[in-house]
Structures are given as C-alpha cells and as structure tokens.
Amino acid sequence: xxxxxxxxxxxxxxxxxTLGGTIGTGIxxxxxxxxxxxxDPLIIxxxxxxxxxxxxxxVSCVLELSLSIPKAGSWxxxxxxxxxxxxxxLVGLTSWLGTVTALGFGSYTFSEYLIIVFPALSxxxxxxxxxxxxxxxxxxxxxxxxxxxxxxxxxxxxxxxLFFFIGLCFFYGQGGVFAETTQAPSGLPLTTGIxxxxxxxxxxxxxxxxxxxxxxxxxxxxxxxxxMFIGVIxxxxxxxxxxxxxxxxxxLETLSNSKLAAADAMKALFGADMGRxxxxxxxxxxxxxxxxxxxxxxxxxxxxxxxGLFFKQAQKVNAAGSPTTATHLTVFAACLFLxxxxxxxxxxxxxxxxxxxxxxxAGFSSLLKLRVAEPxxxxxxxxxxxxxxxxxxxxxxxLFLVGTLVTNLGSxxxxxxxVGVSYLVYRKxxx
Numbered sequence: 311x312x313x314x315x316x317x318x319x320x321x322x323x324x325x326x327x328t329l330g331g332t333i334g335t336g337i338x339x340x341x342x343x344x345x346x347x348x349x350d351p352l353i354i355x356x357x358x359x360x361x362x363x364x365x366x367x368x369v370s371c372v373l374e375l376s377l378s379i380p381k382a383g384s385w386x387x388x389x390x391x392x393x394x395x396x397x398x399x400l401v402g403l404t405s406w407l408g409t410v411t412a413l414g415f416g417s418y419t420f421s422e423y424l425i426i427v428f429p430a431l432s433x434x435x436x437x438x439x440x441x442x443x444x445x446x447x448x449x450x451x452x453x454x455x456x457x458x459x460x461x462x463x464x465x466x467x468x469x470x471x472l473f474f475f476i477g478l479c480f481f482y483g484q485g486g487v488f489a490e491t492t493q494a495p496s497g498l499p500l501t502t503g504i505x506x507x508x509x510x511x512x513x514x515x516x517x518x519x520x521x522x523x524x525x526x527x528x529x530x531x532x533x534x535x536x537x538m539f540i541g542v543i544x545x546x547x548x549x550x551x552x553x554x555x556x557x558x559x560x561x562l563e564t565l566s567n568s569k570l571a572a573a574d575a576m577k578a579l580f581g582a583d584m585g586r587x588x589x590x591x592x593x594x595x596x597x598x599x600x601x602x603x604x605x606x607x608x609x610x611x612x613x614x615x616x617x618g619l620f621f622k623q624a625q626k627v628n629a630a631g632s633p634t635t636a637t638h639l640t641v642f643a644a645c646l647f648l649x650x651x652x653x654x655x656x657x658x659x660x661x662x663x664x665x666x667x668x669x670x671x672a673g674f675s676s677l678l679k680l681r682v683a684e685p686x687x688x689x690x691x692x693x694x695x696x697x698x699x700x701x702x703x704x705x706x707x708x709l710f711l712v713g714t715l716v717t718n719l720g721s722x723x724x725x726x727x728x729v730g731v732s733y734l735v736y737r738k739x740x741x
Contacts, residue, residue, distance in 0.1 A: 316455075318527065324521040333549075351488060368519065368670070369538045386402030386614060393676065402614045407643075410643045417443050417600060446604045471591055508710075521535065608633045611636045
C-alpha cells in the first residue's frame with residue numbers, strides 16, 4: 311500500500327465531505343447584508359435557488375471530468391490534461407495555496423470564537439490557531455479511514471444542529487420580514503444589490519465539488535460519485551430553510567444591521583444568553599471545514615508531485631493511506647501564513663477568491679476542450695445538455711470572475727504578479 315492512495319471511500323463520505331466543505335459561517339453571516347440591499351424575501355430566496363441550480367449543473371460537469379480522469383486533485387488534473395502542464399501547474403498551485411490561506415484564516419477565526427468562550431486565552435490567539443492546525447495534522451496522520459469517518463461524524467452533527475436551529479426559528483418566530491410590507495429597491499441599486507448578493511451566495515456555495523478531490527480513493531467511483539448530487543441538494547435545502555427561518559424570526563430593520571444573523575435570531579427569540587451557544591456552534595462549523603481542507607488540499611500537491619510539477623517528496627503515502635508529506639507541507643504553510651499576521655492573510659484570501667473562481671472556469675473549459683481533443687476518452691458519465699450546459703457555466707463563471715475582480719480591484723496587481731512568478735518558476739524548474 312505504500313505510496314498509493316487507498317480506495318476505501320464511498321457514498322456516505324461523498325455526501326459528508328460535500329456538506330463539510332461547503333457549509334461554513336457564510337450562511338450564518340450573509341443573510342444580514344443581503345437583506346439590507348434587497349429587502350424583498352422572495353428575491354433573496356430566488357437568488358439562493360439560482361446559485362443552487364448553478365452548483366447542481368456544475369456537479370454534472372465535474373462528474374464527467376472526475377470519472378473520465380479519476381485522479382486526486384480535482385481541478386488540477388482536469389486542467390493539466392486539457393491545457394497542458396503550465397496551466398495545470400497554475401491551477402493546481404493556486405488551488406492549493408488558496409486552500410492553505412483559507413486554513414490559516416479559518417483557524418484564526420476559530421480561535422477568535424474560542425476566546426469568546428474562554429477569555430483567558432486572549433493573549434495566545436495565534437498560538438491557539440496553530441494548535442488547532444497541529445491537532446488536525448496529528449489526527450490526519452492516522453489515515454484516510456479515520457479521516458473519512460471523522461468527516462462523516464462532523465458533517466452529521468453540523469447538519470443536525472442546523473436543522474435544530476431551523477426548527478427553533480419556525481416554531482418560535484413571529485413572522486419577521488414576511489409579516490412586513492417590504493419593497494425592493496429599483497434601478498441601479500437593485501442591480502448592484504443583486505450582483506453583490508449573488509457573489510456572496512456564490513462563495514457560500516463554494517465547496518460543492520469537494521468530493522471530486524477524492525475520486526481516486528473511491529471504492530466504486532462510477533457507482534458512488536453521483537452521490538455528489540445528494541450532497542448539493544442537502545446543502546441547498548439547508549441554506550434555503552436557514553434563510554426562511556432567519557427572515558421569519560427578525561424584522562427587516564434588525565436583520566439589515568446584523569453581522570451575524572443566526573446569532574441575532576436566537577437572541578431575539580431566547581435572549582442574549584443564547585450568544586454563547588451560537589459561538590460554540592460556529593466553532594463546530596469552522597472545525598468541520600478545517601478538517602475537510604486539511605484532508606483535500608494535500609491531494610492536490612500529491613497529484614502534482616506524481617506528475618513532476620511539485621516536490622517529489624509530496625507523493626509519499628504513509629502506511630495508513632494518507633499523503634503524509636503533502637499534509638505536512640499544507641499545515642506548515644498555513645502556520646506560516648498565521649505567523650505572517652491577519653492583514654496579510656486577509657489580502658491573500660482576497661487573491662485566493664479570484665483563483666477559486668478561475669478554477670471553476672478552467673474546469674468547465676477543460677470539459678469542452680477534452681470533448682474535442684480526446685473524443686475517444688472513456689466517459690462513464692456524460693454531462694447534461696452538452697455542449698450548451700458547459701458553455702453556459704463557462705460564461706457564468708467568467709462573469710463571476712469579472713465580478714470578483716471588480717469588487718477587489720486592489721488585488722489585481724497581486725494576481726498578475728503571481729501568474730508572472732509562477733510562469734518563471736515553471737520555465738526555470740519544471741518545463
């Protein structure tokens with residue numbers, strides 16, 4: 311088994327890793343700003359449905375790619391096969407570094423919530439964040455079976471807690487925004503509000519493709535990978551019900567000024583003491599995502615290493631089926647970003663957002679390119695509505711990419727600089 315990933319994952323893992331890699335604190339934070347700009351609950355819910363449809367259609371594309379190119383690393387493998395080594399290197403490197411940045415930022419956020427519960431830890435915030443990453447690193451050395459089961463448990467607990475939250479909102483809510491006469495803005499404010507809301511919702515759904523990072527480790531990918539649809543449907547249902555619950559619990563004025571709508575909904579229904587419990591839930595939610603990221607990010611550089619596009623040592627797999635050196639590098643890099651400071655992490659997160667969206671664009675484009683370049687490639691699953699659907703997703707992803715740049719103009723120079731440096735590294739060492 312040495313230096314070879316184990317084929318031990320199945321349907322339950324696919325569903326749980328989709329939930330774990332998608333549902334984070336975004337759904338608990340975003341309803342406030344979205345309500346502030348749109349006011350109308352029907353428009354708000356309609357936008358969440360639209361992005362859920364985008365994610366479901368995206369799964370159809372990723373299924374064709376993952377089953378025809380069943381290798382670890384998801385977007386990296388598809389881009390490398392379709393567009394060559396440099397594009398593969400760029401997509402893989404940005405995918406890995408973006409996740410590393412998210413790991414650092416997420417562990418820092420986890421520590422901020424930990425300090426709310428245990429104020430005495432305040433002077434040691436960064437060290438708490440590093441400690442969380444160290445614990446996750448240690449756990450993932452125990453192997454892919456343990457890591458997979460932990461993901462199933464964490465996702466199950468998270469989903470159960472969210473449905474409990476939804477039930478409380480429905481049972482104790484008094485109508486909130488639904489009981490008011492609200493009117494959406496018109497003209498440019500409406501257009502701007504919709505675009506801003508779509509970007510927020512799009513990022514809340516980021517992670518719908520997470521199961522594709524593990525296709526190589528699935529016991530029967532042709533049979534099991536379509537369960538990605540189930541995972542995305544569950545996420546979409548949870549997101550819609552949370553929105554309905556919050557809109558049903560809070561009046562528009564309160565919701566529009568809320569930075570953490572879920573916590574404010576619980577405070578409105580049960581008093582200020584509920585804040586501590588919401589904090590504990592947020593910690594659990596973040597821990598689930600961190601666990602997922604520590605698991606899937608190493609698969610990217612593991613796959614790159616096998617193809618000669620990363621350090622050779624990163625392809626080492628330990629006796630328990632984990633890409634151990636790649637995990638070392640992933641967690642170590644996240645700790646370095648933490649030590650670099652929160653401001654640098656926030657800047658890197660802005661840049662990473664651009665590259666995450668670019669990965670979607672590269673993936674959908676890869677499907678179109680491979681259909682032409684390799685018509686005889688074995689494809690156990692075919693995307694719906696080819697070529698119309700992939701082209702629609704390419705266009706939508708390109709629009710989201712433009713929207714990301716427009717909302718983060720200060721990051722453009724860093725994006726261009728990174729692409730330039732990556733090309734020089736590729737030409738010098740990897741070509």
